Structures are given as structure tokens and as C-alpha cells.
Amino acid sequence: MYLCQVSKKGQKQTIKKIGRMKHSFGFRCFKVLKDYMRGSIRPINKKLLRMKVDVLLGLQWGDEGKGKVVDVLTPRYDVVCRFQGGPNAGHTLEFNHQKYILRSIPSGIFQGDKVNIIGNGVVLDPALFKVEVDQLMASGHPLTERLLISKKAHLILPTHRLLDAANEAAKGEGKIGTTGKGIGPAYTDKVSRNGLRVGDLLNNFEAKYKAATDRHKTMLDQMSFEYDLEPIEKEWFEGIECLKQFQFIDSEHFINKKLKEEKGVLCEGAQGTMLDVDFGSYPFVTSSNTICAGACTGLGIAPNSIGIVYGIFKAYCTRVGSGPFPTELFDSIGKELRDKGHEYGAVTGRERRCGWIDLVALRYAIMINGVTELIMMKSDVMDEFETIKACVAYKIDGEETEDFPFDINDGVEPVYVELPGWKTDMTQMQSEDEFPEEFNCYLNFLEEQLDVRIKIVSVGPDRAQTIERYND
Ligand code: GDP
Numbered sequence: 294m295y296l297c298q299v300s301k302k303g304q305k306q307t308i309k310k311i312g313r314m315k316h317s318f319g320f321r322c323f324k325v326l327k328d329y330m331r332g333s334i335r336p337i338n339k340k341l342l343r344m345k346v347d348v349l350l351g352l353q354w355g356d357e358g359k360g361k362v363v364d365v366l367t368p369r370y371d372v373v374c375r376f377q378g379g380p381n382a383g384h385t386l387e388f389n390h391q392k393y394i395l396r397s398i399p400s401g402i403f404q405g406d407k408v409n410i411i412g413n414g415v416v417l418d419p420a421l422f423k424v425e426v427d428q429l430m431a432s433g434h435p436l437t438e439r440l441l442i443s444k445k446a447h448l449i450l451p452t453h454r455l456l457d458a459a460n461e462a463a464k465g466e467g468k469i470g471t472t473g474k475g476i477g478p479a480y481t482d483k484v485s486r487n488g489l490r491v492g493d494l495l496n497n498f499e500a501k502y503k504a505a506t507d508r509h510k511t512m513l514d515q516m517s518f519e520y521d522l523e524p525i526e527k528e529w530f531e532g533i534e535c536l537k538q539f540q541f542i543d544s545e546h547f548i549n550k551k552l553k554e555e556k557g558v559l560c561e562g563a564q565g566t567m568l569d570v571d572f573g574s575y576p577f578v579t580s581s582n583t584i585c586a587g588a589c590t591g592l593g594i595a596p597n598s599i600g601i602v603y604g605i606f607k608a609y610c611t612r613v614g615s616g617p618f619p620t621e622l623f624d625s626i627g628k629e630l631r632d633k634g635h636e637y638g639a640v641t642g643r644e645r646r647c648g649w650i651d652l653v654a655l656r657y658a659i660m661i662n663g664v665t666e667l668i669m670m671k672s673d674v675m676d677e678f679e680t681i682k683a684c685v686a687y688k689i690d691g692e693e694t695e696d697f698p699f700d701i702n703d704g705v706e707p708v709y710v711e712l713p714g715w716k717t718d719m720t721q722m723q724s725e726d727e728f729p730e731e732f733n734c735y736l737n738f739l740e741e742q743l744d745v746r747i748k749i750v751s752v753g754p755d756r757a758q759t760i761e762r763y764n765d
């Protein structure tokens with residue numbers, strides 16, 4: 294097999310024959326293999342040269358800072374895609390003293406003329422989409438040429454939002470604490486084969502909409518849920534008109550063609566691995582596959598097309614909504630993390646629950662996603678901490694385990710190690726050469742525990758407060 298070297302920008306520069314894996318077992322081969330595993334070198338045969346798709350996703354309970362880093366990485370790619378979730382996401386970007394919050398639109402939208410795609414795995418609410426579009430247009434960011442939408446993306450109907458509220462009300466104390474955006478009901482309709490897709494707007498839409506809404510109304514009546522559909526329906530249809538300005542595409546064809554043309558593609562996850570419907574803290578999860586495999590089904594990318602998998606995590610941990618959280622802090626440290634980290638939901642404004650970093654959950658997330666590069670966010674929030682704790686194992690029924698269990702309810706007791714804080718303002722730092730010794734110690738500890746290198750460290754919310762490590 295021949296290998297080609299691919300530049301850091303994710304674009305093939307020169308095809309350099311740097312090794313023939315069959316015959317070379319020396320150091321060079323080892324390095325080639327290492328780089329190959331990491332995804333920066335991609336296999337070719339002489340007829341077909343395909344670029345790989347890189348994926349960036351959250352490893353915790355969401356809000357890790359995905360939006361910020363996708364924006365930072367975008368100049369290295371040609372296409373940026375969302376593959377799951379919907380307006381339950383709130384991705385914050387800061388640059389030039391401006392702050393933007395994106396919900397359904399990919400975070401590559403601000404960097405030049407890159408193509409941004411809302412993939413088939415996304416559920417789209419036209420009303421909220423219109424709000425997002427209007428805000429971006431008003432701030433001088435035209436979108437219609439640069440944002441493409443999959444015909445197969447499912448629509449969140451006004452009645453999905455009502456059903457979300459009705460379901461939560463019916464659960465009472467056991468409610469999930471959803472974002473109330475109709476995510477669960479929209480994905481339920483998709484899987485039960487009752488959903489409406491963006492492509493349906495092009496053909497006999499009124500009848501399809503009426504059939505779906507009538508069905509939902511019956512369900513709402515059965516749940517004795519009171520509602521006023523008219524105002525939200527009006528906004529929704531205004532959203533539909535806005536949506537129609539955009540190009541609807543067969544995004545699976547579009548993306549695979551881009552790969553053949555050797556273009557770089559970056560996929561942006563929403564939520565986080567602990568909210569994945571299969572592997573998260575079920576039932577306190579969202580309704581989509583937030584993990585790397587979700588990029589395959591949510592965009593029509595073959596699994597062997599995945600290259601670098603960026604796993605992003607906060608230097609501590611947060612969660613919004615209900616559900617178990619083993620390292621949650623209810624004391625002054627939890628409050629300090631929330632205050633200094635401004636841990637309030639970008640979508641709902643809800644307080645985020647805060648706690649120490651959970652390495653058991655992180656190792657699990659790295660395994661499920663096949664993470665090749667780690668990105669650590671918000672360490673600056675702990676810049677003044679005397680000491681820092683990290684959960685390295687769980688104690689369950691008196692037994693210590695490093696394996697993430699079936700369920701992480703009250704019986705799980707975190708086992709902590711304590712590390713010295715760095716007590717240095719790192720927010721203005723530009724390179725890792727400036728890192729204090731204790732911070733390097735924290736990084737080394739995490740890399741050893743997680744067995745993946747930390748390639749990027751973020752020391753503040755701004756685009757510029759991002760430090761890349763390792764020169765390859
Ligand atoms: P996302 O949903 O994963 O994109 O993350 P959110 O935008 O919901 O939440 C991350 C929050 O942290 C946002 O308010 C960001 O502006 C902010 N943020 C991102 N990186 C950093 C960082 O390194 N330090 C600090 N202090 N804030 C950050």
C-alpha cells in the first residue's frame with residue numbers, strides 16, 4: 294500500500310511516497326503508521342484518491358466548546374457539516390469582540406466562503422432557523438450562497454414542540470429536562486416513519502403537513518395537553534418561506550463528490566457522547582447518535598472515510614437538564630466553576646450543573662468515538678484554583694472500576710486524585726512554551742490517563758485564545 298502525506302490543512306499537497314508498509318518495519322514505518330492511525334495520512338491506490346472526513350464531537354454532556362473550535366479549524370477545510378441534533382444545540386463563537394450563538398447552522402459559516410451543510414441527520418425547525426438566519430444576515434453575514442440543506446433532513450413541526458412539552462409534563466419528577474425544542478418527538482416520527490423532510494416541501498406539502506399535525510393533535514388531546522397552535526404555526530410558516538430561499542441538496546452525493554475532488558470536510562457534532570441515545574446516560578439523553586458513527590448515518594459518509602476524530606472536553610465537567618452526574622459538586626467549588634465559566638445554557642439560559650472532570654466517562658467516550666486528537670477547553674476557569682481533582686475510577690458496591698457501567702446512578706462513588714493548581718492567569722498565553730509547570734503536569738496526567746494526546750488547549754472564549762501543541 295502506498296501512502297500520501299497530507300498537509301495539516303487537511304488538503305493534499307504533494308503525493309510523496311514515504312513508505313511501503315509491506316517491506317519497511319523501521320522507525321519510519323512506525324511513524325508512518327502512527328500518523329496513519331491519527332488520520333493525517335490517508336491511504337491511496339493509483340486509481341482512486343479520496344480525502345478523509347474529519348469529525349469534531351463532544352465527549353461530555355454537551356457545551357464543551359465545539360462551536361469555538363470548529364470556527365478555529367474551518368480555514369483548514371472546504372466544507373463544514375452538521376450531522377445530527379437540531380436547535381437544542383447552542384454553539385457559541387467569539388471573535389472581533391462579537392459573540393454569536395448558532396443552533397442549526399454549522400460553525401464554519403463565519404470563515405470566508407466555505408460551504409456549510411445541514412445534513413440529513415439533523416432535525417430542523419424552520420421558525421428557529423429563520424431567527425438564526427435573520428440574526429446572521431443583520432450582522433453582515435450573508436448565507437444563501439454558502440449554506441446548503443439536505444433534502445433528507447427532517448422538519449420539526451410546531452406540534453413536535455407541543456408534544457415535547459406534553460411528554461415532559463407527563464413525566465413529572467422524572468422529566469428529562471429537555472430544551473423544549475421538539476427534538477424527541479421529531480426523531481420519534483423519523484424512526485416511526487411518520488416524519489416530514491425538507492424535500493417534502495417541494496411536493497404536495499400542505500396535505501402531508503395536515504396529516505402529520507392531525508395525528509399530533511390527537512396525541513395531545515389524549516394527553517389532555519392544552520395549547521394554542523395558531524401563533525407558533527404562523528411563525529413556522531414564515532420560517533418555511535425563509536427556508537425556501539436556500540438550496541436543498543442530496544448532501545450525501547455532494548459530500549462524497551467533494552471527497553473525490555480532494556476537498557477537506559469537517560463534521561461538527563452537537564450535544565456530547567454522554568447524551569448519545571445509545572451510549573449516554575439513558576434515558577437522560579437526547580434522541581440522536583451524537584457519536585462519531587452518527588456522522589456516517591447523518592451525512593452518508595462511509596465509515597472508512599473517517600479520518601481525524603477530534604474529541605473535545607472541558608478541563609472540568611458540566612451538565613444541563615436532569616440525569617446522573619457522578620462528579621457533580623454542590624459546594625462552593627461547583628458555584629465557582631459556574632460563575633467563572635459562565636455556565637448558563639446558550640439555548641435555555643438554564644444553570645449548568647458543574648463538577649470535576651470524569652476520566653472514567655471520558656475514556657469511555659474516547660473508546661466509543663475512536664478519538665485520535667483531544668481538545669481541552671476552559672482550563673482558564675480553574676486558573677486560580679489551589680488544587681484540582683480528577684475522577685480516575687468509580688467505586689460501585691465497594692469495588693473500584695475504571696469501566697463505565699450500565700448505569701451511573703446514586704450507587705456510583707467517584708475516586709479522585711488531587712493535583713496542584715497552576716495559579717496563573719493563562720488567558721493571554723500564545724504558546725505552550727508559556728505554560729506553567731503545574732499546568733503541564735495536568736496535561737501530562739490527562740494524556741497518560743486517556744492515552745490520546747491533547748492537541749489543542751483553549752484558554753478563553755475568543756477565537757484567538759487557542760493554543761495548538763505538537764508540530765505536525
Ligand atoms: P458548544 O455547545 O459545545 O459549542 O459550547 P457552548 O457554546 O454551549 O458553551 C461553551 C461556552 O464556553 C461558550 O460560552 C464559549 O464562549 C465558552 N468558551 C469556549 N471555550 C472557552 C475557554 O477556553 N475558556 C472560557 N472561559 N470560555 C470558553
Ligand code: IMO
Nearest residue numbers: 355356381382383470471472563564579613614
Ligand atoms: P450543545 O450542542 C447541553 C440536553 C438537554 C436535556 C437532554 C435532552 O450546545 O452541546 P433534548 O432537547 O435534546 O431532547 O434534551 O439533552 N441537551 C444539551 N445539553 N448541550 C446541548 O447541545 C444539548 N442539547 C440537548 O438539556 O438534558
Ligand code: MG
Nearest residue numbers: 356383384639
Ligand atoms: Mg452548547
